Amino acid sequence: MLTKEQNDLLTQTGPGTPGGKLFRQYWLPVALVEQVPQGGAPVPLRILGEDLVLFRGEDGQLGLMGRLCPHRCTDLSYGRIEDGGLRCLYHGWLFDRTGKCIEQPAEPANSTYKDEVKHPAYPVVEKAGVVFSYMGEGAPPDFPEYEFLEIDASHRSIYKIHLECNYLQACEGDFDPSHVSYLHRRMTDAPTANAVPGGEAGRDSGSYFKANIRPKLSFEKTDYGVRIFSEREMDGGKKYLRVTNFLLPSLACIAGRQAGDGYSAVWRIPIDDTHHWRFGFQFQRSAPVDRKYYDEQNKTEIGPGYMPIRTQANRYLQDRESMKTSTFTGMGTLFMVHDAFAAETQGPIQDRSRENLGAGDVIIAGVRRLLRQAIDDVAHGKLPPNVTRGAADKTYPNLIIVNAVVDASVENADYVRGLVGKDRFNAQSAAE
Ligand code: FES
Numbered sequence: 184m185l186t187k188e189q190n191d192l193l194t195q196t197g198p199g200t201p202g203g204k205l206f207r208q209y210w211l212p213v214a215l216v217e218q219v220p221q222g223g224a225p226v227p228l229r230i231l232g233e234d235l236v237l238f239r240g241e242d243g244q245l246g247l248m249g250r251l252c253p254h255r256c257t258d259l260s261y262g263r264i265e266d267g268g269l270r271c272l273y274h275g276w277l278f279d280r281t282g283k284c285i286e287q288p289a290e291p292a293n294s295t296y297k298d299e300v301k302h303p304a305y306p307v308v309e310k311a312g313v314v315f316s317y318m319g320e321g322a323p324p325d326f327p328e329y330e331f332l333e334i335d336a337s338h339r340s341i342y343k344i345h346l347e348c349n350y351l352q353a354c355e356g357d358f359d360p361s362h363v364s365y366l367h368r369r370m371t372d373a374p375t376a377n378a379v380p381g382g383e384a385g386r387d388s389g390s391y392f393k394a395n396i397r398p399k400l401s402f403e404k405t406d407y408g409v410r411i412f413s414e415r416e417m418d419g420g421k422k423y424l425r426v427t428n429f430l431l432p433s434l435a436c437i438a439g440r441q442a443g444d445g446y447s448a449v450w451r452i453p454i455d456d457t458h459h460w461r462f463g464f465q466f467q468r469s470a471p472v473d474r475k476y477y478d479e480q481n482k483t484e485i486g487p488g489y490m491p492i493r494t495q496a497n498r499y500l501q502d503r504e505s506m507k508t509s510t511f512t513g514m515g516t517l518f519m520v521h522d523a524f525a526a527e528t529q530g531p532i533q534d535r536s537r538e539n540l541g542a543g544d545v546i547i548a549g550v551r552r553l554l555r556q557a558i559d560d561v562a563h564g565k566l567p568p569n570v571t572r573g574a575a576d577k578t579y580p581n582l583i584i585v586n587a588v589v590d591a592s593v594e595n596a597d598y599v600r601g602l603v604g605k606d607r608f609n610a611q612s613a614a615e
């Protein structure tokens with residue numbers, strides 16, 4: 184449970200707020216590259232409560248700047264891309280991609296007024312099909328070289344989807360190991376091809392989640408956030424071990440259907456305090472991803488404008504008949520939908536003064552403490568976790584994701600340390 188003040192601190196990310204200052208320490212995904220093709224229209228964006236326009240100039244370079252023209256505030260996202268920048272439709276002021284005003288047609292020819300006009304603009308980087316921006320002050324930090332961003336495009340699937348709630352309550356679902364035994368449960372025990380490394384043939388993670396609904400939970404701090412252990416005791420002296428990671432400010436790396444050969448990354452970016460984007464990355468190392476599978480999945484659940492097909496307004500198209508034989512929720516098989524239902528129905532901003540946390544929420548409470556500490560760090564001029572400038576290595580050799588059945592006697596932290604710097608994501612190779 185949190186007080187209203189504590190809840191505000193963690194959920195507000197607008198300009199000037201302590202939480203907003205934390206988010207503005209990081210490179211953040213703000214759009215997909217496919218939204219800004221050469222010759223395409225400028226894209227209106229809202230990120231961290233700021234109205235912005237993203238555009239690709241005639242030179243192919245991207246610019247991200249304040250959406251309202253600093254002259255008399257007309258929307259620049261309707262503007263013309265010409266003459267080396269973005270031109271406002273109202274009186275023709277022209278801005279380059281750094282936000283510098285380079286023409287003011289109605290001013291005297293020798294006027295220097297344009298040099299005095301300040302317009303906010305932020306640096307952008309295109310990586311892995313995603314546009315990232317640093318919306319903070321001063322020089323940007325090191326760009327994070329996560330493996331899911333660095334790997335060849337054929338080994339990766341990306342998506343983006345809108346959620347109608349505060350980012351934090353959805354993040355809390357991403358690193359909540361106990362909900363998976365229920366929310367994502369399948370109502371059939373049919374054998375599956377998505378085997379768990381070290382596990383029995385025909386059993387996938389869902390089968391292990393169902394077999395033990397009371398995971399033992401623990402976590403340890405890392406330089407980027409927290410490493411979360413959930414272990415489920417199994418018969419025959421075994422346990423099902425999962426290691427999930429939360430990275431500041433709002434990224435979760437979770438074992439997905441890749442079963443030890445890659446993982447799923449879910450990055451939640453506040454639009455404002457009551458809406459956010461979910462950016463998703465799924466990759467596997469050993470072979471290109473099954474593109475058809477991911478395309479189909481995304482087409483089924485993501486509509487035009489990256490809006491979800493299933494929403495509160497249509498009650499997530501819940502099919503109660505299918506709850507008997509198909510899924511626990513009756514909302515289809517995609518975890519992303521179940522997670523959206525769980526988070527959005529908590530309200531635009533979950534009122535954490537009304538909740539009742541239990542032993543199964545120990546991770547939730549731990550991450551909230553971490554976020555509060557990070558906000559405090561920034562307020563005191565310190566670098567929060569996962570921000571570096573001039574680091575020699577930004578490749579995260581200690582970011583270990585595990586999904587494996589191992590001997591019950593295995594010590595979790597040792598197991599993870601055995602994987603550091605080796606085959607980081609393939610738990611099976613460590614088990615051998
Ligand atoms: S409002 Fe943009 S040029 Fe006047």
Ligand SMILES: [Fe+2]
Pocket residue numbers: 356357362363366367518522
């Ligand atoms: Fe979930």
